[in-house]
Structures are given as structure tokens and as C-alpha cells.
Amino acid sequence: MNFEALIAIINNSKNNDSTTNNSTTNNSTNNNSSNIRRVPISQDIQNELESHYKNILKNFLDEKDKVEFDGNYKCEDDEIYELEDFDWEKKIKNCDLTKEDFKNIITLNIISNDDFEKIKILIVSQIVSQDNYLIFQSMDNRKFIKPKSFLFYSNNTLNYEDKKGIKIDGNIDCIIELNSKRLFFTSFHNASKIFDLSDYYREATKTEINEFFSNEIFDGKIESDNLTSNIRKKIFLILKNETLQKVNKNFQQVKNYAEELGIDCFKKDKIELPKDNKKLKEIINFLNEDLYKSPISNAIYESNSKKMIK
Structure with missing residues (x-):
């Protein structure tokens, strides 16, 4: 198993006008003016995340029965929804992320200090054997660690931490199996935060x-x-x-x-x-x-x- 990349989609609405008017941006760096960000991580953390997401993939894909989503059935704890032939590149919300971005990860802008609390979605690219997976987790205020919001114990003393952080847990929202173009999820509501699923289930107009x-x-x-x-x-x-x-x-x-x-x-x-x-x-x-x-x-x-x- 290989942990390939951690990508963040940020809420960049305030900057959209300025970036789209930049005529000097060429095709190879278009992503650098978008809301897609690369999240650098140390080798030690990368190894830990690789193990963490390996367990998530096992729990989602190996230990649950797959049920085709049709809007009529509520999954049990040992089941997971599945959508086949899912065109995720067209369905993903709020960005133009494609498979090519993961092949050219180095061309993406690194997330900045100002971007950090704007993260809306975290995406992990993971390879297992010959299968490529994208793991999606939506972010909200509960998953951010803000400076001086927690006390940490060190050297017999409690102190504030001035750094920003995020909580990465096992509560992911969905998985894309790239080779087979299948989407897996347990909650339609949560998966809909990331992808447009209105072709599958919604209120009639x-x-x-x-x-x-x-x-x-x-x-x-x-x-x-x-x-x-x-x-x-x-x-x-x-x-x-x-x-x-x-x-x-x-x-x-x-x-x-x-x-x-x-x-x-x-x-x-x-x-x-x-x-x-x-x-x-x-x-x-x-x-x-x-x-x-x-x-x-x-x-x-x-x-x-x-x-x-x-």
C-alpha cells in the first residue's frame, strides 16, 4: 500500500474573481490559481496516515456488504452504498479536481496559513495493490484545532499551543475506486456535501x-x-x-x-x-x-x- 498525497479543497470564493482575470496563467499552472491545495506532511506522519487509511479502506470495502444505492433503502451497520460508473470528476462540487492533479501533485500550490481554516474537503490518494483510491472527508469547525483553544501537558505544565491543527479520524464520507469508477459511502447526506448526487435522489422539482x-x-x-x-x-x-x-x-x-x-x-x-x-x-x-x-x-x-x- 502506498500513501500518495493529501489534498485540500478550500473555500476560495473571495479570490475567484481575481484569479480568473489573471490572463498570464498558463494551462500547466491553472490549478495554482484555483482552490485546490497540496498539504505537505512529514515522512513519519505519512507512514502513520498510510496505516490509518489502510484500516479505513479495509473497514469500508472488505468488511461491509455493498448495496446499490437507489434512494429506497437505509444501510445497516454492516453495509455500504455503492454507485457504479460514477463520473466523479464531473460530479465533484466546488472545484475542478481531476486524476491529472494527482499525477502532477508537485504543481499544486502548498496550503498557506491563511488557507488552513478555509479547508472544506480533505482528499487522500492511496494505492492498494493495483487499485487506486481517493478518500474524501468533509471538514467543519469541529475538526479544526485553533491556536490557544487547547491546553497541552508537557514538562509537568499545561500550556497553550499556538499552532493550527486538524482532526483526522475514521469518520470519512466516501471513497472513489478509480480503476472501476465506483463510489462508496454510508450517508447520502454526507456524500452530497462533496458530490452532486441529484441524478440519484432528491426532491422532484x-x-x-x-x-x-x-x-x-x-x-x-x-x-x-x-x-x-x-x-x-x-x-x-x-x-x-x-x-x-x-x-x-x-x-x-x-x-x-x-x-x-x-x-x-x-x-x-x-x-x-x-x-x-x-x-x-x-x-x-x-x-x-x-x-x-x-x-x-x-x-x-x-x-x-x-x-x-x-
Whole structure:
């Protein structure tokens, strides 16, 4: 295993105008005027970090079952989400980081004293056998050690430390396996701080909601402003999975199952949209396959997490 580099993405918004107007900057040094910074570390610390991130990779990739992320399932402690064929260079937020930056690490600006507390993301480049990994950790105020904020014990005396520091722990946000272009993460919320994952899961927009309810399968109108965040997210998933097309194709079969669940809004070849929000939620849950009837007890259940196994 080789520890290759530690890179920081900083919040450099105040400097963006001045750097983009610098016409003398050439292509080989464009990164030096961006918000990407190289973080130099001593050999001793490099060896320690190599061991630290080796354990993290083992915990994430070897000791957890991988589950394809679809927005419908909440991972257990022994599971990890996976997205295949993930174009991380286009999806990463707030910078233009690419694989080439890690090949030309020496051309990146070294992080300065003024940059330190602007760090938003730490990125570790690590090689294991023939596999290349990028390990991402978002930073917030809790992870910074500010001068004179801690007392350190030395030579039988407590003293303030005037240096700045950061906390590097095992709570990383996501991992990219570069060779296979796979993204691994345990929290969608945290991974979304680093990458744009809106293609995979989000609230449906007003336009998408209007498109959804204007489908010919529905009869009636709905005010989109009254919909909850949870309903909007499920509408996004229903659209993404093309569920309405499947319902249209097998309408009678779907209608029969809806009636088994006590849903009475299927009339002839239409789904009547109710005025009652509780009934609307029931319909959306049904269309997102979050309602089911137990063949054992005949009880009807609502699921808030599901995973396809077959």
C-alpha cells in the first residue's frame, strides 16, 4: 500500500474573481490559481496516515456488504452504498479536481496559513495493490484545532499551543475506486456535501411534479405547493423508475393488488387523485412500492426502507 498525497479543497470564493482575470496563467499552472491545495506532511506522519487509511479502506470495502444505492433503502451497520460508473470528476462540487492533479501533485500550490481554516474537503490518494483510491472527508469547525483553544501537558505544565491543527479520524464520507469508477459511502447526506448526487435522489422539482400528475393515468388535480418533502422525493423515484409506464401496461393487475391493500382510487383505467393528503400519501407510497400485504397475517404494512434481493 502506498500513501500518495493529501489534498485540500478550500473555500476560495473571495479570490475567484481575481484569479480568473489573471490572463498570464498558463494551462500547466491553472490549478495554482484555483482552490485546490497540496498539504505537505512529514515522512513519519505519512507512514502513520498510510496505516490509518489502510484500516479505513479495509473497514469500508472488505468488511461491509455493498448495496446499490437507489434512494429506497437505509444501510445497516454492516453495509455500504455503492454507485457504479460514477463520473466523479464531473460530479465533484466546488472545484475542478481531476486524476491529472494527482499525477502532477508537485504543481499544486502548498496550503498557506491563511488557507488552513478555509479547508472544506480533505482528499487522500492511496494505492492498494493495483487499485487506486481517493478518500474524501468533509471538514467543519469541529475538526479544526485553533491556536490557544487547547491546553497541552508537557514538562509537568499545561500550556497553550499556538499552532493550527486538524482532526483526522475514521469518520470519512466516501471513497472513489478509480480503476472501476465506483463510489462508496454510508450517508447520502454526507456524500452530497462533496458530490452532486441529484441524478440519484432528491426532491422532484415543481416542473417534474406537474409532469407527474399530468400523466394520462391520473384523473384530477393536485396543488404541488402542499406536498411534503418526503412525497416529493418519492415522486422523483417514481419518475426515475418509470413506474407509471409499468402501471399503465399492467393496469388491471395493479388495480387488483391496490384493492387488496384497501386502496379504492383505481377507477376503470384511471387513478383518481384524492383531495385528502392522507389518501394521496397512500397512493404515492403504493406507487413507490412502499405498501405490502403479508401473506402470513394478511396485515398491511408501510415500509420506509426496502432493498431488492431478486
